[in-house]
Amino acid sequence: xxRRTLARLLASSLGLALLAxxxxxxxxxDEAPEALIKRVSTEVLDAIRADKAIQAGEMDRVxxxxxxxxxxxxxxxxxxxxxxGRSWRQATPEQKTRLQQExxxxxxxxxxxxxxxxxxxxxxxxxxxAAPEDTEVxxxxxxxxxxxPAQLDYRMEKTPTGxxxxxxxxxxxxxxxxxxxxxAQEISxxxxxxxxxxxxxxxxxxxxxxxxxx
Amino acid sequence: xxxxxxxxxxxxxxxxxxALALLQGCAAGPQANPADPLEPFNRGVYRFNEGxxxxxxxxxxxxYRDVTPQPVRTGVxxxxxxxxxxxxxxxxxxxxxxxxxxxxxFRFTTNTLWGVGGLFDVASGLNIPKHKEDxxxxxxxxxxxxxxxxxxxxxxxxxxxxxxxxxxxxQGSLVSQADNVPVRNSLSGLRVVDTRANxxxxxxxxxxxxxxxxxxxxxxxxxxxQSQIRGDAQGSGRSEPEERFDLPEPGPAGAPAASPxxxx
Numbered sequence: 484x485x486r487r488t489l490a491r492l493l494a495s496s497l498g499l500a501l502l503a504x505x506x507x508x509x510x511x512x513d514e515a516p517e518a519l520i521k522r523v524s525t526e527v528l529d530a531i532r533a534d535k536a537i538q539a540g541e542m543d544r545v546x547x548x549x550x551x552x553x554x555x556x557x558x559x560x561x562x563x564x565x566x567x568g569r570s571w572r573q574a575t576p577e578q579k580t581r582l583q584q585e586x587x588x589x590x591x592x593x594x595x596x597x598x599x600x601x602x603x604x605x606x607x608x609x610x611x612x613a614a615p616e617d618t619e620v621x622x623x624x625x626x627x628x629x630x631x632p633a634q635l636d637y638r639m640e641k642t643p644t645g646x647x648x649x650x651x652x653x654x655x656x657x658x659x660x661x662x663x664x665x666x667a668q669e670i671s672x673x674x675x676x677x678x679x680x681x682x683x684x685x686x687x688x689x690x691x692x693x694x695x696x697x
Numbered sequence: 698x699x700x701x702x703x704x705x706x707x708x709x710x711x712x713x714x715x716a717l718a719l720l721q722g723c724a725a726g727p728q729a730n731p732a733d734p735l736e737p738f739n740r741g742v743y744r745f746n747e748g749x750x751x752x753x754x755x756x757x758x759x760x761y762r763d764v765t766p767q768p769v770r771t772g773v774x775x776x777x778x779x780x781x782x783x784x785x786x787x788x789x790x791x792x793x794x795x796x797x798x799x800x801x802x803f804r805f806t807t808n809t810l811w812g813v814g815g816l817f818d819v820a821s822g823l824n825i826p827k828h829k830e831d832x833x834x835x836x837x838x839x840x841x842x843x844x845x846x847x848x849x850x851x852x853x854x855x856x857x858x859x860x861x862x863x864x865x866x867x868q869g870s871l872v873s874q875a876d877n878v879p880v881r882n883s884l885s886g887l888r889v890v891d892t893r894a895n896x897x898x899x900x901x902x903x904x905x906x907x908x909x910x911x912x913x914x915x916x917x918x919x920x921x922x923q924s925q926i927r928g929d930a931q932g933s934g935r936s937e938p939e940e941r942f943d944l945p946e947p948g949p950a951g952a953p954a955a956s957p958x959x960x961x
Binding site for chain 1: 892924939
C-alpha cells in the first residue's frame with residue numbers, strides 16, 4: 484500500500500471526487516459523462532483556487548459549496564440504497580429519508596475537509612470505454628500530484644436530467660462497497676433504527692470536533 | 698542431552714500454541730465474514746495496534762510534524778521514496794514489466810544524481826511516472842492467492858501472502874543493507890515516524906468516516922490490494938449485475954430495465 488499516496492492523495496482525491504457533481508448550465512442529457520466530469524471538475528477546481536476561505540478550511544463555505552454544486556449531480560438515493568442493501572426494501576419511507584440524511588451528512592462532513600487540500604493537482608480523464616447505448620458507465624480519471632497518480636473512478640447512470648454519479652472509487656476502493664459492510668454490521672446488530680442512530684451519533688461527534696485539528 | 702531434548706520439544710510446543718491461538722481467533726457463526734476467517738484474532742491485534750499508536754506513535758509523529766519544517770519533512774519523505782524506487786525496479790522486473798522497471802530505475806538515478814541523494818524529487822518534476830511495487834504485489838502478479846486477511850502487530854493490515862512479501866521487502870530494503878547498526882536503526886525509526894506523520898490526516902479522516910474502523914480498514918485494504926495487483930488494464934468493472942434495491946422489486950410481468958453494462 485503506497486502510504487504516502489494514501490495520505491495526501493486520499494485527502495485531495497476525495498475532494499476532487501466531490502467536485503465532479505457541479506450543476507449543468509446546458510442540456511444535461513446531451514453531455515457525455517466523461518465530458519461532464521472534465522468540464523465540471525475544471526470549473527469547480529478554479530472556484531476553489533479563487534476562494535481563500537475554502538482553502539483555509541472554513542467548514543461552512545465548504546459545506547455550502549458541496550451542497551449546492553455537488554449534490555444535484557449525485558443519485559444519492561441509489562447510493563444509500565446500494566449501501567444499505569437488502570434491508571432498504573423493508574425500511575419505512577421515514578427511515579429511508581433519515582438514512583439518506585444521515586449518510587449524506589456523514590459523507591459531506593467527513594470528506595469535504597479534503598476540498599481545502601486541493602491546490603495544484605491535475606486531473607487526467609481517461610477515454611471512456613462504453614457503447615453509445617450504455618446507460619451505466621464507469622468514468623476513469625487520475626489525479627496527478629507528487630508520486631504515483633491516484634485512481635479516481637465514477638460510476639454514472641443516465642437519467643432524463645443527465646448523467647448522475649452513484650458510486651465513487653478512490654485509490655481502488657469503492658465507497659458504496661466499503662460502507663455496505665459497515666451498514667450490514669450495524670443493521671444485523673441493531674436494526675435499521677440502530678444504524679440511523681449510530682450515524683447520527685457519529686455526525687454529532689464529527690460536528691463537535693470540526694475545526695479541531697490534531 | 699537436555700538441550701537436544703528441549704530443542705525438539707520447543708518447536709512442537711510453539712506450533713501447538715500458535716495453532717491454538719489461531720483457532721481461538723477463528724470466526725464462526727452467522728456473523729462470520731468469508732474474507733476474514735480470523736476476525737476475532739485480527740480485531741484483537743487491531744485493538745493492540747490502536748493502543749500502541751495512541752500511546753506512542755501518533756504523539757511522536759505529531760511532534761515530528763509540528764517541530765520539523767515542511768521542506769525538511771518533504772526531503773525526508775523523498776529520501777525514503779527514492780530508496781524505495783530501487784526495490785520497485787526489482788519488483789517490476791520480476792513481474793515482467795520492463796517499461797515500468799525502466800521508469801523506476803530512471804527515477805532513482807535522476808533523483809540520486811540531480812536530487813542531492815534523493816532529497817529532492819526531481820523525477821516527478823520531469824513527469825517520470827512512479828510505479829511503486831512491493832514483493833506482495835509481485836507474488837500476487839505471479840498468481841498467488843492472498844489468503845486470509847491478517848492484522849500484523851505494529852505493521853497493521855496484511856494478508857498471509859503479503860506478510861511473506863513484507864518479510865522479503867524488509868530484506869530487500871536499502872536501509873537494511875546499512876552495516877552500521879545504530880545508523881540502520883535510526884533510519885528505520887525515522888522512516889516509521891515519517892510515514893506516520895504523512896498519514897495523520899488520513900487517520901483523522903478514518904476516525905470520522907468509519908462506523909467500525911476495523912472493518913473499514915480491512916475492506917479498504919483488501920479492495921486496494923486487489924486493484925493494485927490487477928493494475929490498470931482490467932479496471933474496476935463488476936463481475937455480476939448489481940441488484941437495485943432503490944427500484945421496486947422485479948415482478949413476474951416486466952422487470953425494470955436496470956441491466957448494468959460495465960464499461961470494462
